[in-house]
Amino acid sequence: MTSRFLTLEGVSLSLPDGRVVFSNLNETFDARPTGLVGRNGVGKTLLAQVLAGRLAPSAGRCLRSGPVHYLAQQVMPAAGARVADLAGAAPVLAALARIEAGGCAADDFDCIGDRWDMAQRLQRALESAGLGHLDAATPVARLSGGEAMRVSLAGAMLSDADFLILDEPSNHLDARHRAALIAQLQQWPRGLVVVSHDRALLAGMARTVELSAVGLRSYGGGYALYAAQQTAEREQALAELERLKRERQQGEYALRQQQERQQRREARGERHGKHGNQAKILLDRQKERSQASAGKLQLQLERQHGELHAQVRDAAQRVLPEQAIHLHPPAVAEHRRRHVAVLERVQLPHLPAATCRVDLTLQGGQRIAVVGDNGSGKSTLLKVLAGQLQPLAGECRVVAECHYLDQHLALLDPAQTVLAQAAAAAPTLSDAELRMRLAQLGLDADRITVPSGQLSGGERLKAALAILLYSDPPPQLLLLDEPSNHLDLPSLEALEELLRGYRGALVVVSHDHYFLQRLALTDCLRVSAQGWQWEPWQG
Structure with missing residues (x-):
């Protein structure tokens, strides 16, 4: 072979x-x-x-x-x-x-x-x-x-x-x-x-x-x-870091005790010299020996102190490079009984007769997966809800603050930096707070100050999520079209955690069943050749 x-x-x-x-x-x-x-x-x-x-x-x-x-x-x-x-x-x-x-x-x-x-x-x-x-x-x-x-x-x-x-x-x-x-x-x-x-x-x-x-x-x-x-290694690295921190604390305590004993010995020697009747030359030699001994001890203590810190620093390096990605949830009040969007006898554009007609009532706190084959109209539905496409017939009413993330990340200006665009969307956040949130999302300081068009696909998606989620006023309705594409695994897990805790209404289009399973969805809107079918989310 x-x-x-x-x-x-x-x-x-x-x-x-x-x-x-x-x-x-x-x-x-x-x-x-x-x-x-x-x-x-x-x-x-x-x-x-x-x-x-x-x-x-x-x-x-x-x-x-x-x-x-x-x-x-x-x-x-x-x-x-x-x-x-x-x-x-x-x-x-x-x-x-x-x-x-x-x-x-x-x-x-x-x-x-x-x-x-x-x-x-x-x-x-x-x-x-x-x-x-x-x-x-x-x-x-x-x-x-x-x-x-x-x-x-x-x-x-x-x-x-x-x-x-x-x-x-x-x-x-x-x-x-x-x-x-x-x-x-x-x-x-x-x-x-x-x-x-x-x-x-x-x-x-x-x-x-x-x-x-x-x-x-x-x-x-x-x-x-x-x-x-990965989980086992990270837990082991964290446990080792905590053990070394305890050892450093105990070692530093022992070093302080040793230093204090040396200082007491020196003080006793000085008192004895002042009240004793030894010749001055002998006292001076004794003082020199004591000072030399104290100097050697100080160097030894400093070396041991440095070794303790180095051990902790090395252990921390095995943990810190893989710090968890963190997303801050929008501060949205939950209104479960309030209608946030209504589609009545809507005819969607660019679709065949079987799938172009849809009725939909979306309440606050409702969480919907939209699933179906490519080209069946899922993105078209989100664009109509977002006001980017007008229906051919019927009425679309969205009465909540609605934010839409499309597959092509159109909300990003490729010529502007991530930091500038995020600052414009979130004027109430300080520069330091915004930089911290972008760093927690995995966007390094050197990446948020280059034009967003120069970023990788995953970095651009993170930038778009930051602009979407941290905007002021916060979204009460999130429309997400394939948000898991291009995200690395830690970022996916962070997004899943955020969306599970998001208190507004959510409509998400995705082909990633692993991703959808983790969003605590309430309903599923399935589109097929027979039309749109509403069903409870089965997971």
């Missing part, structure tokens, strides 16, 4: 501005399906590009057993691209066409290899992905974001690569196609590295590798084992 590997040897990466992303990474990725996890902004996407050969490291090298197929987070096809281009099949199909037309160029035969049935394989892959209505010549411009990702994934599965490297492949997929992706990856026979925060996807990995500020750490198993080990 062929050994497949991606090996990092002393790999470091620095950005053009001098910022070091990671340094001296040493790790081997073998044929086991591996999840690559880490906090937003730590450099997972850049590491994935180094592994794939898309980006050269600043130092060290990456060894590959064979070709690597890389799929980026955002599918960005060239103008005029067609499905064959997006699936990576265009060169083989073009070579086949030239040979069928009578060509005999050696390069075309080399390009095809043993893939003479590529046209049939591509069409079967499209049909398996639920895209049988497309063909190789379909313009990519006609595809939705979810369809473009599914075409790209179908192309990845067709590749002859030794390794697939997929960066957040489930972000634009609905629940049905997320499940299909997981099933597909279980059938992939060669090396696989998945950069993801999707807990359902990570659960199926044979290994989890975490990238952090201190390097790479490998955990055997999927997400559940990784999370359990």
Whole structure:
């Protein structure tokens, strides 16, 4: 059996501005399906590009057993691209066409290899992905974001690569196609590295590798084992920190006692010298010896004191780099009986007849999940509630302070800094308080003062959440469209905790069932080909 590997040897990466992303990474990725996890902004996407050969490291090298197929987070096809281009099949199909037309160029035969049935394989892959209505010549411009990702994934599965490297492949997929992706990856026979925060996807990995500020750490198993080990390690580190703090306190007490005893001995010696009848030269020598002894003792005490502090500092460093993300809940009074939004005989735009008509009454404190396939109208419903789209018919009344977070984070101005935008949204918060809250959200001081368009996807989502949640007046109705996309695992847990405690009305669109299960939802609004169906949340 062929050994497949991606090996990092002393790999470091620095950005053009001098910022070091990671340094001296040493790790081997073998044929086991591996999840690559880490906090937003730590450099997972850049590491994935180094592994794939898309980006050269600043130092060290990456060894590959064979070709690597890389799929980026955002599918960005060239103008005029067609499905064959997006699936990576265009060169083989073009070579086949030239040979069928009578060509005999050696390069075309080399390009095809043993893939003479590529046209049939591509069409079967499209049909398996639920895209049988497309063909190789379909313009990519006609595809939705979810369809473009599914075409790209179908192309990845067709590749002859030794390794697939997929960066957040489930972000634009609905629940049905997320499940299909997981099933597909279980059938992939060669090396696989998945950069993801999707807990359902990570659960199926044979290994989890975490990238952090201190390097790479490998955990055997999927997400559940990784999370359990992380919790155990953090609890152990906290317990060790508390033990060393107690030892430092006891040691400092013992040092003070020793110092006080030495001072009492010196005082007794001075009194004895004053009242004794020894010669002055003898007294002076005795004083010098005492002072020398006291000096040695002081140096010893200072060294021991420094060692105690160093032990505590080192233990704290093992805890502090992974401090919990914290979100402050908006100060919203709960009004369970008050209507905050009403849709009466509303006809939603851009939807077929079966799903365009909806009636909805939303009360304060009500918490609704909106679920359904991509393209079924979930985002359209939120845009109508937010006042960004007008219904074709019927009436939409929203009588509470309503804040909307869309998938594209339109509330962020890419040219402005996070700090400036957050300050404008929350004028009652002091600069120090705002900086503290952004830091608690995992946005470092150097990141909140650069244009938000330069941030990673996860950092931009955190910035948008801060502007949304800390605004004045606080929102009484939150409309969230796929808020879990791009968030790292600690940030996801923090958002889940905040939304569980949020006292206003909540409407959330998500395909992440792990995420929805943790929000203490009350109701579910499900959309399908038969229309909108209201049901209690079952979890």
